[in-house]
Amino acid sequence: MLRWLLVLCAVAVGLFFSRDLRLSEDAFDLLPGEAVRGDLRMLQRMGLVDRLYITVSIAHKEGIPAPVSKKELQDSVAKLGHLLAESGYFSYVLARLPQGYEFSLFANLQPSLPLLFDAGDLPGLADKISPEGIKAGLQKSFALLNSPAGIALKQQVQFDPLGLMGQVLGKLNLMRSEFAVQLDDGFFMSRDGLSCLVVAESRTSLTDSAQAEAIEIFFREATRQALVPGVEASVIGSLPHTLANSRAVKEDLRVLLPVATVLMLLLFGVALRNIRFLIVVAVPYLAAPVAIGLTSLFYPKLSGLALGFGIVLLGITVDVATHLYLTITYAPGNRAEAMKEVAEPLFYAVLTTLAVFVVLLFSQVPCHRQMALLAIFGVLLATAFAYLIIPMIARPQREKTAGRARRDWLTMFAPKRPLPVLVVWLILLVSGMITWPRLHYNGDLRGLDVADERVKADELHFSNTWGGGGEQAFVLATGPSLDKVLDRNYLVYRFLQEHEVKKFQSFAPLLPGPEAQQHNRLGWQQFWQTNRVGFEEKFSSAAQAKGFTDHAFAPFFAWLNDEPRPLSPSQFLGGPLQPLFSSMLKVPRENNPDDHTYLAMTTVAIDDRLLPELVAFAGKHEGVKILASKKWRGEVETLLRHDVLVLSLVAALLIALLVVYEFRNVRAVIAVLAPVMSSLAAMSIFCFLTDGQLNMMHLIMGLMVIGVSVDYGIFVVCAKLAGQKNISERSVSLTAASSLIGFGVLAFAHHPALYSLGVTVLIGVGVAWPTALCVCPAIVTFGHKEGRR
């Protein structure tokens, strides 16, 4: 009773300490390396991670568009944009540019236009003020003034008779994204006029399934209210992926959990016919609250994935409890003798399991480290709980016939002739060794994404409608002040210009930094100092010849005389292009003291030639970072491969050393390691025969398989060396069967992550189990006569 009280008190204390634990669903916890995570956090701050791209389209039925006018489509989009913006779910919604934005933009920019003329624009300016340029410009202005558009453009012609502004306003095109959009009354429309694009940025993380569900429910209601019949909306971005994954996992678990439960009950009910075994299985999980409480002292914010898998990994210790239970129940001698007999194999089983997790503490992936710490606490506590609880519930039943019957059944697996067994095992190992170097580690987490048909169809519709889809790089200029960032952003723009890059999106030519503005001002002033006198004379005589009065272009000359007005970000962030600017320029948020960096983004379509050049450029310039999925996927893969290789080698070495230290006998050491070698070889062969790839789930569950496989080896070999019969085999069989049922059933899941998880356990444990029963004894007894060790 006291022992139960002790365990329950510990569980209560664990629950108490766990109460402040905050769970994080941050996918970045799955990524290795500070640099990669830092880069991606910048992308998140730019709003790209939590952004929804909504295509509002006129629906088609049998290839024929519904009878919906452009105005109805645009009205639907305007209403949807309004509902999204008013909802509070989104920090940024871009459904259309403000009405009349073109005129207010011109009025806003006109006094500052000289600051937008850079060195590359001056030759064009010289052409415009040459005698031919003046003549052509005035002829154009004359025709324009007399055209039907003349009434609206009269003032503009007076300010700019030679079309100088057109030269720099052409740079506005660089504000467009790579998408094939055309502005129509401020709406972003497809070329066929059947779709509109809306962009919205969620305030909350869209990788969080609960928040994604809430946004989806709101979005469905908003589209129901806003869209007229015949208009439909589809979303791409992280939202549909999060939802598809979360729903696929739920659906898999809905089907597979009952199956696993029934099978587990059958196992315990038919194989053991003893309800006490349920407590044996539950012991490791009693340790979970305490382990979580202890882990929360080190990680106040724990990754949800680390928590989930950490608890799953605790399942390893079920073999400790099972072995203890069966030994006390069926071993000869009294309870104290049985516990003494089992102490050494259990100690080494726990030690080898801990070694695996200690090594995992050095992983570069935060989630792995958190998981390892949780598992270390869990394994230690579960072992302690097993020692406290199991002796109380286990009742010696040596005289029972049922036990004998089961013993007889298990002896069927004992190898009568070890040689053929060993040959088959060696073939397995050699095949594993051949296939292992050919496996490719896929660090791209998208490989674990569910392939949802609806999501794929929406993404296809998006790329068919808007184009894009090519490889992109995000060039981020960062800095402690806005001026610094704007200057760095302009450097990026100049680099792209010099390298004749055509496809990029940047606001730098419209909002250069102070350095560039000063440089452009000097260039402008020098240009006019050289050309002004001759120009005025030529212009006046050409204007008179065309029938213009002397004062017709007074506003133009006044503008030339005026000091250019400096361009400031507030002109844009509060101006008509605010929605576009705010998606490309981020200022620190006032309510976040940790957020003191300014960010400006340029999006560039990249190829194999440009990316290395951009990376080299960023290397030379402080505060410029290149984020490209191509680049960081490579980095993630390299770091994870390094993790897998180094950590696996160190773990293998540690386990081998512990086993060697314990057994000091080559044959025994090989026998102990036989199950783990078999499971690794089998996993390698399986992965090679399927897609030739290893992923993160293989790695995490591979650790579990290694942990339990080594334990199988230790239990069987210790028992064999001690001359004990069948208890270890039974213990191994029970824990293997429960693992196969609990996790192996996930091999039938549709979700790629669950499938990988399940198949790893199914293959690993599925091969380690018969290896422990057949190969371990064969290695120990091979070449010896029966009865010798």
Place this chain on the structure above:
Amino acid sequence: MPSLSVVVLFRRLVAAVCGAVLAMACVPALAAESDELQSFLQEIQAASDQVRSFSSTFVQERKLALFTEPVVFHGSLTVVRPNRLRWEFTSPVPSVLIFNGERGMRCNADAPPASFDLGSDPIMKSVAEQLWLWLGGDYSRLESLYRMEKSGPDSLKITPKEEGMAKFISTITITFDTTNRQPEKVEIAEPGGDATVITFQSYVLNSNTPEVLFTVCGTDE
């Protein structure tokens, strides 16, 4: 002799009574004016409904403070209602402007044809709205955006209500041909005193209009 205050009171009373009488007299006058406008609009509309397409020549005279003298342009116009229009200057500077639904094209001698979309070109959208205002034929629907009054026996005077348009245009006076009831003259007065007068001549109604006129600028080739 009545006191001064009584005199003042009496005069105010008379003024008030007269005012009320005059006001009452004006109500039928305004109503009559409105009726006349409505009847005129209906007449124009009825004539317009009979015309699916037309072409004409025109003379445009622009009097701008920017020019030392009025500038006269000659040209031709082709309209197929509801949404196709070709505006062509033949001299002194040849150019063509085409509206075809939501799209359009402009051409001049010095540059290749430039296509535009009304949704993305606010200037051309405004030009199209103006041209359809004069030439579209559906004047009754304009009451929400413009104040309209009858001016003379055959003219309609239009004043923009919207502030944005009022910055560019003070009034537009459209005079209709007495027989075919198509626009004969359009006078545009701008706020600074600038003015434009366009006179349409040689109307051809409901003729077969080649589609190519609305897809290609130079149709002689």
